Amino acid sequence: MNFDDYRGVWVFIEEKNGAVAPVSLELLGAGRALADKRNSELAGLLIGENVKQLAQTAFEYGADKVYVYDDSIYRHYRTETYMRAVLACVEKHKPEILLYGATSTGKDLASAVATDLPTGLTADTTQLDVEADTGLLLASRPAFGGNIMATILCKKYRPQMATVRPKVMKALPREAGRSGEMVDESIPLEEADIRTKVLEIVRSTTQRMRIDEADVIVAGGKGLGGPAGFQLVERLAATLGAAVGASRDVVEAGWIGHHHQVGQTGVTVTPKIYFAIGISGAIQHIVGMQNAGLIIAINKDPAAPIFQSSHYGIVGDALAIVPLLIEAFQNALG
Numbered sequence: 001m002n003f004d005d006y007r008g009v010w011v012f013i014e015e016k017n018g019a020v021a022p023v024s025l026e027l028l029g030a031g032r033a034l035a036d037k038r039n040s041e042l043a044g045l046l047i048g049e050n051v052k053q054l055a056q057t058a059f060e061y062g063a064d065k066v067y068v069y070d071d072s073i074y075r076h077y078r079t080e081t082y083m084r085a086v087l088a089c090v091e092k093h094k095p096e097i098l099l100y101g102a103t104s105t106g107k108d109l110a111s112a113v114a115t116d117l118p119t120g121l122t123a124d125t126t127q128l129d130v131e132a133d134t135g136l137l138l139a140s141r142p143a144f145g146g147n148i149m150a151t152i153l154c155k156k157y158r159p160q161m162a163t164v165r166p167k168v169m170k171a172l173p174r175e176a177g178r179s180g181e182m183v184d185e186s187i188p189l190e191e192a193d194i195r196t197k198v199l200e201i202v203r204s205t206t207q208r209m210r211i212d213e214a215d216v217i218v219a220g221g222k223g224l225g226g227p228a229g230f231q232l233v234e235r236l237a238a239t240l241g242a243a244v245g246a247s248r249d250v251v252e253a254g255w256i257g258h259h260h261q262v263g264q265t266g267v268t269v270t271p272k273i274y275f276a277i278g279i280s281g282a283i284q285h286i287v288g289m290q291n292a293g294l295i296i297a298i299n300k301d302p303a304a305p306i307f308q309s310s311h312y313g314i315v316g317d318a319l320a321i322v323p324l325l326i327e328a329f330q331n332a333l334g
């Protein structure tokens, strides 16, 4: 493998509801810094149906170039179709670095691509840097339950790939009218070649707001006693315009769906504010929320481990305290 053949930083541009997903804008910001350090170009990789207009957004947020695969076969995300497009583009244009958002789509796609390319993938990165002279990507992420930061290198293969957590990197300010080069790409791909078909998309009716995108999360645990107690969490969240999170025990008890589970086997979240109500603070929960900007815990046990990871703690009965908070916030917010 000749490393000199591999140039440029790429970002997989994820489309969401007809717009570029926020995490992709964040990655363009991070990618711009890496590309500048390497004196190379920043490119977006955009796949979908009728997505060409999104290339302009990518330019305005820092991309020099966007490779576009625009075809009805990419209408819905499917691992196989998207993976084939990424593999073809990588083989043809050879990026040095390829970044994906650590969303469900980004993680699925990156791991599928990594199984085919003879290279590695650093998952769930929270810091990125590059050695200016060698081009070695320094991809860092919490390891061992969040106790250390591990910097992972891919010394022998290219491209170097990483998924990056949403809300960690900063998007650049939008530069309206900034332009770049759009490169139309295509591969011969017939529907008959693809093993998976999307028959119907059923939107979850229980998930009001995605926890991985929320600025404020109100999360509840078994300490709320049952579904009726958990309703208080939902009411506080509704008052604050927040998303609802939960511990695994709550999800397993069926009080709320798995989409809301925070933690090692749930979702990793980084909101500005995280309320942990009636949650003990088991390490498997903590690793999913410890990077929140402000953590406020309510627990009746002053020795509950959650208080060690919280900025503010209220010791007391959540069933009595949360209604007071709801009332106070309702009054304050009008």
Ligand code: FAD
Residues within 6 Å of the ligand: 220, 221, 222, 223, 224, 246, 247, 248, 249, 250, 261, 262, 263, 264, 265, 266, 267, 277, 278, 279, 280, 281, 282, 283, 284, 285, 288, 298, 299, 300, 301, 304, 316, 317, 318, 319
């Ligand atoms: P509990 O541990 O039962 O804690 C309830 C808390 O509520 C206690 O601290 C108690 O003092 C307090 N309380 C009780 N009554 C009140 C009241 N009236 N007012 C205020 N406080 C009150 N867990 C996750 O959350 N996410 C994960 O992704 C996850 N993954 C896991 C993966 C593995 C492999 C394993 C082994 C476990 C995992 N767990 C996960 C489970 C985790 O270990 C804990 O069992 C779980 O987080 C506990 O949930 P809890 O805090 O709601 O309940």
